[in-house]
Amino acid sequence: MVHPEFTLLGDAVWLDFVNSARGRTPAPPDLLPDAAAFARWTRAQRLMQLDGGAPYPTIRDFRRQLTALAKALDGGLQPPAGPIAAINAVLAASTGSHRLTRIGGEWRLQFAPARPLAPLEAIARSAAATLADPAVAVRRCAGETCSLFLADSSPNRSRRWCTPAICGTTLRVERRRGPLR
Numbered sequence: 001m002v003h004p005e006f007t008l009l010g011d012a013v014w015l016d017f018v019n020s021a022r023g024r025t026p027a028p029p030d031l032l033p034d035a036a037a038f039a040r041w042t043r044a045q046r047l048m049q050l051d052g053g054a055p056y057p058t059i060r061d062f063r064r065q066l067t068a069l070a071k072a073l074d075g076g077l078q079p080p081a082g083p084i085a086a087i088n089a090v091l092a093a094s095t096g097s098h099r100l101t102r103i104g105g106e107w108r109l110q111f112a113p114a115r116p117l118a119p120l121e122a123i124a125r126s127a128a129a130t131l132a133d134p135a136v137a138v139r140r141c142a143g144e145t146c147s148l149f150l151a152d153s154s155p156n157r158s159r160r161w162c163t164p165a166i167c168g169t170t171l172r173v174e175r176r177r178g179p180l181r
């Protein structure tokens, strides 16, 4: 997914959110420096626009919490209590009902929101879904100067780069040259 203003890997909304303060260069700019930028970001993500959404400091603090979560998962650590509490606080504000749905021949318990989700709710649900799915690994891109986080759901957890065509190129060139002798 190529966007002129934002880096959207499209793996998970919450990681795109975290990645808005990260990038492929050593000192990337913060792409969400204010509420207006966050509004543009939610449009790029096709998230619901709601009047009177969360104030900017809340948005920035939530991103800080989720960044700590991504770092912990990348490091193979248990998620810290702060990010979990922050996610649960946002989820607690969602109203809706649980519903049994049959998907691919299997019954699933799903939560059906009573109203369209606010952007932070959509981000929180995305983070919760990643945490609750053992088949998804969160890790930092292996690109030398890249700090983007990616969600690896490949069968053998072999994904290394946010975008192989960009971050995987250098390593591939080195490998083709062969090891130093």
Ligand SMILES: [Zn+2]
Pocket (backbone or CB within 6 Å): 024, 141, 142, 143, 146, 147, 148, 161, 162, 163, 167
């Ligand atoms: Zn990368």
